[in-house]
Amino acid sequence: MRFVLHTPALHAIGELLESLDSLLTRMAEDVHTVTFQEADQVENSPWFTSLRPHRQELVRRAIEAAAWDGVARNRKEYRVDSPSDIPMAVRFANRPLMILVENQFSDGAFVELAVEAFADADTQRRWKAGKNSAPRGWDFLPAGGGGQMPDFIGAQKAQPPVRLLVLRDGDTLTPRHRLAINSVSWTR
Numbered sequence: 001m002r003f004v005l006h007t008p009a010l011h012a013i014g015e016l017l018e019s020l021d022s023l024l025t026r027m028a029e030d031v032h033t034v035t036f037q038e039a040d041q042v043e044n045s046p047w048f049t050s051l052r053p054h055r056q057e058l059v060r061r062a063i064e065a066a067a068w069d070g071v072a073r074n075r076k077e078y079r080v081d082s083p084s085d086i087p088m089a090v091r092f093a094n095r096p097l098m099i100l101v102e103n104q105f106s107d108g109a110f111v112e113l114a115v116e117a118f119a120d121a122d123t124q125r126r127w128k129a130g131k132n133s134a135p136r137g138w139d140f141l142p143a144g145g146g147g148q149m150p151d152f153i154g155a156q157k158a159q160p161p162v163r164l165l166v167l168r169d170g171d172t173l174t175p176r177h178r179l180a181i182n183s184v185s186w187t188r
Contacts, residue, residue: 010045012083030129
């Protein structure tokens, strides 16, 4: 996920400055991306000047990388517009992407193989980074079968922030044996 930091957020004070630094840690671990809406104003911000030199260099590299990357393709974005948005952004960045599968082992192995075989290089790199980071960037959650998935999704909605991807296979035996999962939507 890409976290977009706007200039007002970079003028946070106290503990919020340290919280912003934890977003850099998730970027350094290659779990998320951090970009800056007004990149030319970053170095004059209280947050940037409070960083250690090696962290300042990390920010400079992120700004340079974003300039070369251009507009991200279909990446989900989390906007951090003001200091009040920082705590939720940090919770969101440190919460794993929950990949809901019917069976953690068989379906989880299938997803692992699919990522290895078909994902682009960037996705494969982030997949491996998310597997090895602490807290993890993603995790499989077993629902116990397609019939239990809607209930499980409903329970997750009650614990924001939610990062949830639902994967369900079509292992029906006959056309009448079909079980449909109703689409579930929510706001963050």
